Amino acid sequence: MSSQSLTDVRPAVIIEDHAPRGITLRSIGSMLMLAVMWGLSIPVTKLGLESLPPLTLTAMRFAIAVPLLLVFAVGQNPLPRRAFPRVAALGVLGIGIGQVAQTFGVSGTSASVGTIISATIPVFIVFFAALRLKQHVSGWQKLGLLAAFAGIALVAYARGHGTTGSSGTSVVGALCVLLSALAIAFYYVWSVELTTAYGTATVAAWSTLFGFLALLPWAAWEMWQVPFHITTSGISAAAYLGLIVTVSGLFLWLNLLRHVPARVAASVQFLQPVFGIAAASMMFGDRLGPSFVAGVALVLVGLAFSMTSRRGAR
Template identity: 75%
Template sequence: MLLLAVMWGLSIPVTKLGLETLPPLTLTAMRFAVAVPLLFLFAVGKQRLSWRAFPRAAALGILGIGVGQVAQAFGIQGTAASVGTIISATIPVFVVVFAALRLKQPVTGRQQLGLLAAFAGIALVAFGHGQGEVLRSSVSGVAWMLLSAVAIAFYYVWSVELTRDYGTAAVAAWSTLFGFVALLPWAGWEAWHNPVHVTAQGTGVAAYLGVMVSVAGLFLWLHILRTVPAPVAASVQYLQPVFGIAAASAMFGDQLGALFAAGVVLILGGLALAVATRRKAEEAVPHE
């Protein structure tokens, strides 16, 4: 669990590092060029996806990667790594909202309070003034990160039924493939208009994101869910932003001011209230 929290927590700061040498679409395409073959390797011998499930898997892949992961890359480019990390941590909060809509899970008063606290925290993180890390984050960057959190949460909740019928391995492999294929023309367009210089730093980041975050993180998460109670496994959600913010501070010198700290407290407190009692949607898929 500690290893997983570190792996996922480093994803935003490491992506920020990769964007220093590679444009967003190219980095995202390289990440999933690494992840797709490995996901299919892990899916060998598992339950297969039926033909009638392919359109849904394709739609989920386009949403999760074509919108969610691409928006995250643009968002990280436009925000400080610490800001991107804590906004990304709101994904489970949006999962609760979509689970109420799609899976008809009731939202309790406690969860409503958690949602309000989390969104208040987002406002503090995004629009606070006088804090060094906020001044290096654009409004558009914050908007991209929020779009990413919403799209990824939507992907998680709407994939629950498919993963119950066909297993996580098959759904993850095929949806990722479809999303990757849909992304390729846009990455090609980006490369055509902006000269891309592939560096060792960019390649290393893409490999880390593809292997450690997208693939190893997925199967480590599934292993944890099989071996420890879900409420214990969920503690990864609270540790991840802690490691991410610490890494951002060390790697990029983000100064964590009072408003940012207050926003972090509100978001993590809201997360604790919002997801404490409803975990069905979250158990089906990993955080990242």
């Protein structure tokens, strides 16, 4: 909404470029700031999981984000009753599956592995857009998908060869992050029609609220069953994910799209995993062996190929 109103990746990579304005130092600075903010999301999640269980951390994140999103939605297009079921389902998909799977996945992977698998979200956006929005998929984009999957396989292979440091990675953890990437990508594609009809702020606020409400009973059950300690690092991680990644990141992104072409703004996707992996290396001592580096390179190549589509998404 990871992003995102929900995670760390934006749907603009599938939308026609309508922002012909020039690029300024301010816009470049905004893109770099955004790459850092979103790039740190997986390492910060990993930090929060050291003291908080997955559902509890996710619930705390959106308990912070939801009121702020609702405030920003005040005065925007109202959401009609007939749209509630679709927006609610969107929130359950984005948070109940996407964000929860990401948090569980990060608990079972190193921060570096989680970061690079999450970086595949734009690749999946392109292919879900082809299915749902009937957009053309070029040969380069198909090659990009293959490269991204090959990169994920290499990253997963690296986990068993001592290249990811003290934070071990399991196959289940990697699959959970991959499931999260698929769910979040589908969330963005599915949200295009709704945001076009009712506005981004409105759909983001209401879908996040519905997803949060669906999560609350499970988080309450987890808090009852799983012992945990409220720590400064845990609260700080939840606050960062809710305030910086979910809310500030969304509105910085929307402001950025008003000043630079969408495809230029989307180039932040290349920097996000770089900052995330650098942070994981410093925070958790993740070691970047040859297999891991090769996997990262393949994922970035896949991301580049996936963004070479023709202009003109309808």
